[in-house]
Structure formats: C-alpha cells, structure tokens
Amino acid sequence: MARRSFLRYAGAGAAAVAVLGTASCGKDHIKHPDGSYIDIGSGDVGILNYAYALEQLEAAFYLQVVATPYSGITAAETAYLTDIKDHEVLHRDFFKAAIGSAAIPALTTDFSTINFSDRTSVLGAAKLLEDTGVKAYDGAGYLIQSPDYLTIAGKIVSVEARHAALIANLISSGSFAAPDQVDANAINRSASIAEILGAANGFLKTKVYATNFNYPII
C-alpha cells in the first residue's frame, strides 16, 4: 500500500485534462473554513494551483517592492523591478483565469521578515523567490500529464530564469548562473513540491499543502 501510494504520488494520478480553461478533473482543493490553510488538490489542476500559489506570492512581493522602493534605488532597478512586478502579476492573473472554478482562493502573505526599505533585504528576498520559482517549475514538470500544460509551464519558467539571472546580476555582476543554483553539469537545480512549499510557507499566512504530492496537511 505504501508502495502504491508512492507510485500514485510520483505519477500524479492518471487524470487527463484536455483544455485549459475548462479543466475540472482532479479532486478539488481542500480549504480550511477559517482560511488558515489550503491544499492544492491533485492531478494537473493540482500542479497548476501549485504554480498559481507561487505566482501569487511573487506578485504580492513585487507589488510591495514597487509601492515602497528601497533607498538608493537606481533608474535601472526601478525599471527592472516594475517589469518583473508586471510579469508576476500577469502570471498570477493568467493562472486564475485559466484554472477557473478549480483555482485555489487568494492567499494572504507574510513579508514581516523583509525590510522593504533596504536594498540588500529586498534583492535577497527577490533572489530567493525567483530561484525558488525556477526550481519549482523544473521540479514539477515531470508531474504534468498534458503536453499543453507542460508547454505553458515551460513558457513561464524561462521567464522566471531570466528574472533570477537578472536579480543575481544586480546583487553581484556575473553571478547569473552560480553554483548555488546550477550544478556541476551546468544544469539548473530543481526541487520537489514539498521542499518548495516548505520554503514558500515562510512567506504565507495562508499555508499551502499538497497532500497528493507528498506534502500533507499535518
């Protein structure tokens, strides 16, 4: 039975979803009545909700960064961070529209550990979020059953990687593919859903779980 569960986890079930926008397969996500946590659900819709959760987090972060720019920000940094904010907000809104009624609700964020007036604090958090986004999409790609969804994930992850390299270059020029994110074969590191949500939940009041992907609600 344990083995069976593992295989089920590894293969994300056999849910096949044909067209984005009309997707409704897979178990619905679970929501705690008081809004304190959410579960992404199962199948491809679960993975889309996973991406939606991460994009919500990124969008909220950059909206705050742009609303309260850190001291000493350059014209270039203002332009870049505004662009990234626009991209992440669009990613968020795209997933909400595409997943439709199966989408998880809006998450409440917690950025109390970030000093938005301090460049080092903001860019450090931006690097963490972008690197996490790249590792998340790369690590979850194999769980996606639909070629169309996988392509959409691919369209977004390379933009996240462009962001990640940009932020790294802003922190330290030339660190765009540094060993903390890229392994000895020059392959970007990837991470499991459990690893990613464990980190992302540090920035979320609404905790996100993935019971069907080995990160259960405790």
Add this chain to the structure above:
Amino acid sequence: MNLFNIIDEIEKVDPEIHERLNPRRAAIKNITSFGSKVAMAAMPFALGTMFKKAYGATADTATVIGVLNYALTLEYLEAGFYNTGASTAGLIPASQATYIGQIKNDENLHVTFLQGVIKSLGGTPVTAPTVDYTGGNGKGGGPFPTVFSNYGTFLAVAQVFEDTGVRAYKGQAPVLIGNQVVLTAALGIHAVEARHASAVRKLRNDIANGASATPTIKPYIVSTATLGNDTGVAAANGNYAGEENVTQGGVNLVSALGVSVGVATASFDEPLSKDDVLKLLVGSFIVS
C-alpha cells in the same frame, strides 16, 4: 508515454506488478536524484531493465536519444561560438572575460553531459557540425562578417543563440513526457540557457546605457504586436517569430487581462519546433 500510468494500467491486469518490480523499488525511489551524471544517465536504463526483468520487454529510448542528439547539435554550436570568441585575441574585454567565460564553460559542460547521457542510453552522439558563425553557410556573405572582430556583433549573435536555445529546449519538453529524468534535466538546461540569455541581454544593455540608467535592452523578450524580435538585429527576425503571441491557454492576455503587448510577450517565452530551429540554423550557421 508515462511510466507511472503504465504501471497503473498494468496493475489492472496484473496485480502483482509491484511485486515484480519490487527489487528495483530503490531505483524508483531515487529517481529524482540526478545530481550525479552517472546516476542520472543510468536511470532510464535502470527503468528499462526493470521492465525487462519483469516482462522481458525493453523501454523504447530511440525518441529520447533523438532529442538529446538534437540538443547536442545546438550545444556544439554554442560551445564552439564561445570557445572561438574566447580564443580570439582582443575580442572580449578583459573586464568581461569571466562573465563570458561562465557561459562558455556552461555550454561545454552541456556538450559533455549530453554526450555522456546519449552513450549511456546506448546511442551514438552526433559529431560536431561544420559551422560558419558569420551565418554564411561557409560561402561568405553572411550577415555577421564581424562576429569575431567586433564585440558588439559577437554579443548580438550570442543573444540570438541563447534566446533560440531557450526556444528549442522548450519545444522538446512535451516529447519527453514520461521520462522523468531526461525531462527534468532538459528543463534544467533550458533554465540555464534562459539565465544566459538574460545575462547577455543585460551585458549588451549595460554597454549601451550603463548599468544604472533606464535600460533599453531588457533581459526578457519584449515584442510588439507585429514583430517578435526585440534585438534590433533584423537578420534574426526568424529566430523570434512567434514571440509576439499574446494568447496563452486560450486566454488573450491583452484583451482579457488588460496588459500591454510588451508585458504579455515578455511574460511568456514561446517554443520553437525542431524543424523550425533547424531551418533557421542549417544553411547559415550550420554548414549544409
């Protein structure tokens, strides 16, 4: 093909499937661990062996090897480009040698990695193509005659190669569905190519505008409604064809979500098919 769906399907007619596969369970459990090239390269083989032992059948790897050899060809092209650039005296300013050197090293590592994986799958790595980095198919008259004598041209061609590489890997992802190890590695290389593309674009911008002023060359592809190409290199329009797309998953980002074409196109990178990529490269950069 999806291995785990296959296992589920087989289970319907053969409840003993898990017992048959049991000795190899450790291999399945460690499937996400591909930090080591050896472990990763061995994994598809281990899966094939797993089924062979269980049922006497072999997993078909020909398609995977085909994708990997296509990727290898593109990596040869990129690695050779940076190797030639780095060894050309006076081309790359000393202050940027480390920056470009990082990209050069990564592309050479990709070549070595892909060769190793192809061999481990029982395939034969393709040999490096004959190249012409002026884009003239070895006959002269290419659009980039100063590629190794003018640093700006060198970086412009680098940008086109990196952006095209991102598109090429993206286009192959659906072909690799069902092969977790190779798909994850390909996505990981895809992300590194995107990091390179971002880095080359920022370098070009910083040379033109300085690092602190409002940038005019962005790390992401900002298309217009009618032109995907944002590089200013007209000869590369084909490499960016389709980047002007603003409809994703049936959602028109501009009309339904109210964003500009620039934001819509910069937020999503578009794939290119193998045929399209080869049409762009063979007969110009790859001598036919």
